[in-house]
Amino acid sequence: MPTPNEEPNRMSQAVRAEFSLLTAQDVADLLKVKIGWIYDQVEAETFPVIRLGRQLRFRVSDIQAYLDARYHGVTPYGHLHPVRPVSSRRGRPRRQ
Numbered sequence: 818m819p820t821p822n823e824e825p826n827r828m829s830q831a832v833r834a835e836f837s838l839l840t841a842q843d844v845a846d847l848l849k850v851k852i853g854w855i856y857d858q859v860e861a862e863t864f865p866v867i868r869l870g871r872q873l874r875f876r877v878s879d880i881q882a883y884l885d886a887r888y889h890g891v892t893p894y895g896h897l898h899p900v901r902p903v904s905s906r907r908g909r910p911r912r913q
Contacts, residue, residue, distance in 0.1 A: 838867065838874035847880070 841859075845852040858864035865879035 838876060839880070841873050841875070844875050844880060 839847070841852055841855045845855050848855075855864065859866045859873060865875065865883055867874045867876065
């Protein structure tokens with residue numbers, strides 16, 4: 818029989834990890850992008866988000882799926898991302 822101290826901790830670590838939610842700042846830090854980029858992607862509906870009232874939360878598994886899809890060229894929502902060639906030149910194109 819569990820002791821009174823064990824009752825609140827009945828969820829296993831695996832379950833907690835599955836349901837742990839990140840804030841927008843957590844995701845921005847994780848992806849090393851500005852938080853504004855996260856909000857822009859959420860607003861454009863290209864980034865998976867859970868809305869809890871006015872709060873935004875993100876599942877680690879959704880972020881991983883998003884990154885995997887971007888790596889393969891498809892968003893989690895099935896939209897294709899155009900593949901842009903990587904230019905060896907930086908800056909503005911030269912005028913001719």
